[in-house]
Amino acid sequence: MAVREPLREREILRYRKRPRVVHAMLASSFLVLLLTGLVILWPALAGLASGGFTRWLHRVAAVVFMAVPFVYWFADREGAKELMIDSFKYDRDDWRWLKRFWSYAFGHTANMPKQGRLNAGQKMHHALVMLLSASIVASGLVMWFFMPSLGPTGQAWAAVIHDLSMLALALLLVGHLYFTFVYKALSGMTRGYVDIDEARLEHAKWVEEMEARTTAEAEEETEKV
Template identity: 60%
Template sequence: MTTASDHEEKVLRYRVGQRVVHATLAISFLMLLFTGLMILWPPMAGLAAGGTSGIIHRVGAILFMAVPILYLIVDRRGAKELLVESFTYDKDDLAWFKHMGQYFLGHAVGMPPQGRLNAGQKLHHAGVVITSATVVISGIFMWYAKGSLGATGLAMAATIHDLSML
């Protein structure tokens, strides 16, 4: 384990509130993942007996939707900074992508300068935001509008929902 010496500048990457949001989202994601697999995947279907997994799935879904909204309310500035940074790329980010192989192989010498997040982390954050939105929107359709979607609409919503979780 490496630690910064007393003379090195430490960069606070995520504030406490952001770490709490991350942990809560991770817990709700795991709830959704495992209960979704119980509902969808035959080898785990036996664990879904009695409808408890569906209830846990909905509780996880409510957490998954509520936490980012609360984060936007409680730390509007931090949320905005993270979103803007995750979707803003410059020439140094493009150069980072060109050299990311070196980075992943542990040869990060001479990498272009980066801010709080490197280009790969920005891309990951942006992908999480986009796929989370598609999971939430498709899940709302499946939860509240499945009767009016028809078979094709429900199949589309389920496909989008499932693919977004990959």
Template identity: 65%
Template sequence: MTTNASPTRKVLRYSVKPRLVHALLASSFLTLLLTGLTLLWSPLSPLAAGGLMRHLHYVGAVLFMAVPIVYLMVDRPAAKELLWDSFHYDRDDWTWLKHVYAYFLGHCEGMPPQGRLNAGQKLHHAGVVIFSASIVISGLVMWFGKGMLNANGLAVAAIIHNLSMLILTVLLIGHLYFTFVYDALAGMVQGYIPEAEARLEHAKWVESLPQKEPWLVEEN
């Protein structure tokens, strides 16, 4: 019987390329968050004065904007799949979302079976995509818009920029929360996760995986 996982069997959650892209996204985002914070939060402003943080912020911005391009370049199918998935929800997803509080509190049993991404992850990714777009556009306006826009325009851009970041940061907190609760870090660092746990959270996806290496490995 193959439906049941062995404790020594692991499934490939993330291959090297998405992991690298994630690392790029994470590092650039944290750079932007921290440098941005020094610009906005007075206890940190001595760090920012002088312009170093400002310039690091520009560097972070370039890396951040490069993330989708890099992803498309190194793993086009995965990138497209991620985007497609994030904006497509089936009946199970909706049911899942109705019971999201249970998942939030650590319960997977009884939740509808989920694909590679559960509905929460889809929503998260969709939010990241949308607010990354708004933060990039508003950021570019602030960076290059001087002289073209009046004070009002620049202020609106700044407000959009900061509210976008606020939402992205809240999303990040949720992201870290679920990573912690569901021990998900290993998947993003090493790539493989125990099959049993994968089956618990993403049954439909595990079912769809080819039953061979590298998607499925035995570890002793």
């Protein structure tokens, strides 16, 4: 298998193939869950849900969605661990960055504190994805397997938690897509590489670290020759 260079002309490697496949699995299963969930919930679309196909598809997508953390763990343990830890670890620059979030939201990065592999906004997004997904999965499993034994109050609670968590995740997705396009990050999830100047705007500390590492490795190679 060809080894992909972390840095190449004007581009930097953001995601290798395995995390990209896991992300595609997460994104596609979530979108199917959202669409089929809307069909099941919304009276105007109820006709589409008749015959049971939508409910079946919702459950198939739920199984794929629940498998995501396990697939990530087995396919790329280091990446999965890094994502878990980074998403919940905030340093002083992260808090300073969050205070200036609105500047970043409008595309201004000149006075933002330098950020690492994930900027503080991404850390919050990814942490919320994990917490809300856990809430969606727990309430969904309760509704799937224990609905008859819950009683009307329990059933209502499970449905409210499930629907509100899904709504919150859908709103987060709007922000996620907005920043993906404003900071030209999409190629990181399609080809793996992003433009190095764009990456510098969002992750200056990380880009500097990767450049220093590449220079050190090149010097080591030269010394060996």
